[in-house]
Amino acid sequence: MYSHLAPDWYNWHEFVLTDAFDQFVSRSPPSNSGDYVSHDRYNLLEDGDNDNTTSIISIDSSVHGVPKLEAYMYYNGVRGGKRGPKLIYRTSTDVLPFPFGPFQYVRLIQLLTVHEHAKLSKDNLWSKIRDQTVQLLDDKQIKFTSIDLVRFRWEDCPMERTSGEIVTSSVTIWIGVLPDSTNGDAAFNSAQDIINLLKQHDINDIDVAFRESVVQPLTQPILYAPVDDLHPLKKVIDWLTTPLSLPIAGMKTRDIQGALGLYFKVGDDLYGVTARHVLFPDTEGNELYRYDTTLPKKNVILMGDRAFDDLLASVTNSIGFLKRSLDNLKERIKLYTAKATGGDQEAAEVLVRQRRHLDIDMEIILSLKRFYATLRMDWANVNNRVIGHVVWSPPITGLNPPHGYAQDVCVIKLDKDKFLPNFRGNVIDLGTQIEMIEFMMLIRPQRDAPSKLIYPLDCLYQLKDILAAAKFKKPNNKDKEGDPTRFVFKRGPSTLTTIGRLNGFESYERRYSLLGHFDSVQAAVYPHDKTSGLFSSLGDSGAAIVGTDNDFVAQLNAGTGSAGDSCDIIYGTPMEWLWTVIQAEFPNAVLFFDDPAPN
Structure with missing residues (x-):
């Protein structure tokens, strides 16, 4: 990409200052100033349900199937503003309001964490019931x-669309099933088994619900968010700096992308950690790998090919955006110059500010051009990106003892x-x-929290x-409604900085393949709220999930939701356990160390 702009031998630092380069960036599309999460137009017949002859208010052929309208609308909002998963069956009795009004208002529902339950919190009962549910x-x-x-x-909004009562559901065992694999009757029968299991422990306050969902590792070529800020160099240079969550790929698998999640040292040597599936595709098997000095190295690079091209595009997009702004600014300067010449004192004061603004923007454009030249000359060769x-x-492996x-x-x-020249540690x-x-x-959200x-x-x-994983159950904060929670956040190559909620009870996940299925227990993170967007998406595997006390929480590795990039829940391996795995192989590893800030 961009190879047509100038020959490989060209001095890019000179070329970016030419009219030819300016003409190229002027053709770049305007930046999108909206959020990085798109709010999809609601479509009841998406996700493969193409039976257009069936009414949206009909039910499936099973006795316990839910109305199609409810199936596709009930969970609207659980993905932080994106359309939710398809409901199969639920034991709860609340009634979904039918869309009303000229704008077809649709209720948004928010996913909340659970940190305490009168019975499940005691004697590790949730783990036992969760495992027995798997068997059922x-x-x-x-x-x-x-x-x-x-x-x-959710907000129980009346027909007048004024503020309504805030409703919080009972604790729910939320079960994901493969798309088109389960109908209402099958889900109903399984739900009765689970309810009977709960009754054996005198638990009568928990609902059961089934929805369609697929668990998938979050590796994928990434797309960088368009740059639309007046300080674009900060945004475009992120992935060439040393903090965590750098986008990485294997030299021979440059189409698979993930993130660097943590650093550690052994003596003077520096190491980084990511998820194995980021650098080892399924075709390479699943055997123990140790570096053999007699064999070629398995090199890791900063950014795959697609990611690097997208970085170049983000820089030219930034330049194009600023140049279009400058054209408008220059016209305003002409206008105020004429007014100031005519004796308009207020126009003269505005003119000073406009010229100062012009000088600043021109300096930013020059910095971006120099950065683009540096990218082309120093980073375009993939061998220069080997880190x-x-x-x-x-x-x-899954279900590793003692926690699974x-x-x-x-x-x-x-x-x-x-x-090391610019290294700042973790x-x-x-x-x-x-x-x-x-x-x-x-x-x-609560000032007194x-x-x-x-x-x-x-x-x-x-x-x-x-x-400590034991603290997952202990909320250290409250949301704006006063509900106890524990907020966490992450920085990932795909979705950048996002904030979510760490659930107090761990989840059980299953992934299917041609060779069977893979099961494990995972820490779970939910979106921050019903309009915040996804916590993570494809391309973020390996990133660190961190807490508000300057602490590592988990290594992000998967998500469950629709096949693609819409995840209801993000999964990660608790860092407390993962670090013991690393220390078993690297007994002298040091995770927290002091490195002087660069001068």
Whole structure:
């Protein structure tokens, strides 16, 4: 891409200052100033349901099938504003309001975490019931994909569309099943088995619901968000700096992309950690890998081919956006110059500000052009983007004792010469997508809620501890409705900086393949609210999920939702357990270390 602009031997630092380069960027499409999460137009017949002859208010052929309108609309909002998954069956008795009004108002429902239950919180009972639920579903040959403990919240809005009562559902065992694999009757029968299981423990306050869902690892070529800020260099340079969540790919698998989740040191050597599935495709098998000095290295690069092309495009898009703004600004300067010449004092004052604005924008454009030239000359050759090589990666395994977590880890020995000059340790760059005030309001919606988080002035959030898995159940915050929760956030190549809610009870996930299925227990993260957008998407695998006490929480590795990039729930391996796995192979590994800030 862009090879037609100038010959390979061309001096890019000279070329970006020519009219030919300006003509190219002027053809770049305008930036999209909207959110990175699109709010899809609602379509009741999406996801493969193409039976257009069937009424949307009809039910499926089973006795316990739900109305089609309810199937496709009930969970609207659980993905943070995107259309929700298809409902198969539920035991709850609330009534979904029919869309009304000229704008067809549709109720939004929010996914809430669960941190305490009178019975499930004691004696590890949830783990026992969760595992017995797996057996019950298998006995009924239900092709389930996930078992989560959730609650829901919505506004019981009256027909006049004024503010209504806030309703919070009962705790619900939320079961995902493969699309088109289960009907209402099968789900009903399984739900009765689960309810009977709960009754054996004198539990009568939990609902059961089934929805269509697919669990998938979150690897994929990434697309960078369009740049539309007046300080675009900050946004486009993120993935060439040293904080965590750098986009990485294998030298020979440059179409598969993930993130670097943490750093550690052994002596003077520097290592990085990601998920194994980011660098080892299924075609390479699932055997223990240790680097053999007699064999070629399995090199890891910064950004795959698609990601690098997208980075180039984001820079030219930024330049094009600013140049279009400058054209408008120059016309305004002409107007105010004429007025100021005629003696208009107010116009003269405005003219000073406009000229200052013009000078600043021209400096930014020049910086972007120089950065583009640096990318083409120093980073375009994929060999220059090699940042290290894999030294150890055990096979991916699930249901590992004692907790049932997934082992999906890969350790990379990093090229110190490329990191140490500007290295800051395990820090997350919070980026520019969420302004400081908005970020703090999302992290602490209640002013009187306790929080140790102090927003760093340089946007580099330092990690200093690991959150114990036992603390997942203990909320340390409240949302704007006063509901206890524990907020977490992450920085990923695909969805950048996002904030979510860590569930207090772990989930069970199942992935299917030609060779059977893969099961594991996972920490679960839900979207921040019903309009916040997805917490994560394809391309974020390996990223660190972190807490508000400068602590690692989990390594992101999968999500459940529609096949593609719409995830209801994000899964991760608790960092407390994962770090013990790494230390077993690297007993002298140090996770938290002091590196002086660059001068």
